[in-house]
Amino acid sequence: MRNQTFLFGVLLLVNGMFGVDADEVSVSVMVGDSVTLHTDFTETPRESKIIWKFNNQIIAKMNGANGGNPSTYDGPGAVFKDRLKLDKQTGSLTITNIRSEHVGHYSVDIKSTDAKLKTFQVTVHGGVKTISAMKGDPVNLHTGVIEIRGYDLILWTTEGNVVAEVNKQTNLFGPRDEGDVRFGGRLHLHRETGDLTISDSKTTDSGDYHLHMSNSAHTLERTIRVIVKTQPQSGAASVICNAGVGLVVWAVFLVARFVDNEWCGKGVSVNIK
Structure with a gap:
């Protein structure tokens, strides 16, 4: 001992x-x-x-x-x-x-x-690096962490602009899109995880989004590609369908007129004794 x-x-x-x-x-x-x-x-x-x-x-x-x-x-x-x-x-x-x-x-x-x-x-x-969404749906970009308290700085950027930030040194938390015409207040930062959500997505939201997370021990860099697609043009299909029905009706009308004219043109003779 x-x-x-x-x-x-x-x-x-x-x-x-x-x-x-x-x-x-x-x-x-x-x-x-x-x-x-x-x-x-x-x-x-x-x-x-x-x-x-x-x-x-x-x-x-x-x-x-x-x-x-x-x-x-x-x-x-x-x-x-x-x-x-x-x-x-x-x-x-x-x-x-x-x-x-x-x-x-x-x-x-x-x-x-x-x-x-x-x-x-x-x-x-493993993780998805490309996110596809339909126009109008929310787009969720994940940090992959349960809580962000272990990081001193988290930055979300796109096209060289910082759109959301968590900074312990300056006590800053939240999106930075107030004056950004592209997003106009549609960005939301999750307080626990640092995930970024784009609400009411638009096709102009498509692009590469870069995540930077750092503390005294390590720094992480991630890129997520976002693709926002437009909804199928169901209205155009309805127009085509209605146009087709109209053509069929018009063709039936013409045939009926033709038959009627032929019938009337022949005439009917009656012999009276």
Whole structure:
């Protein structure tokens, strides 16, 4: 018992001396998203060395002593080919166009004045990236989270314009379409999830909508394509149908007139004795 207590004390001492932090961050994304895993640096110390691993295999590294010079690797089975980006200033890792094979355990080992280990568990879910709706129906764009309290900033943008925002720093929440002629007050932001709803949709609402969600641990980027279609022109079909019926009636009328004229033209002779 005394030995176990001594060992526990040594571990606490080592953790305090080297600043090792192994708290795991859970990150849930959808297929096709881009996600950035943060190191917490705004600028990496010159003497630092950063190593990123996926399931204990090195996928990226950077040495601050040689001015950054970040390197990325394809990973096991080349699953990360052309998908990894390492920020030279912060050492944060971005995975673009994420797929189900990227599910797993990520860690960043930061060797600097204070040693630091940060870990992430990334899960990937399937999702619809294109939404089709009929004109007049509501269009729902989902963030995919149960609650938004874990995020510091959420932005919905389209055509380069921010149309809805949740910003903890400025205490801002809600749509930003009051002066937007395109939407005219038809945008609604869900308070719990950050989902964006477009009511009474119009064909002009069609386009790409971009979602940005970030906190101190990670940043998520998602694009959803919206297609709003017009209702079938049932009125035109009725006109055609009515026109067809009218033609049939007119043809019957002409035939009747023709028969009547033929009958009357022949005449009837009566002999009276």
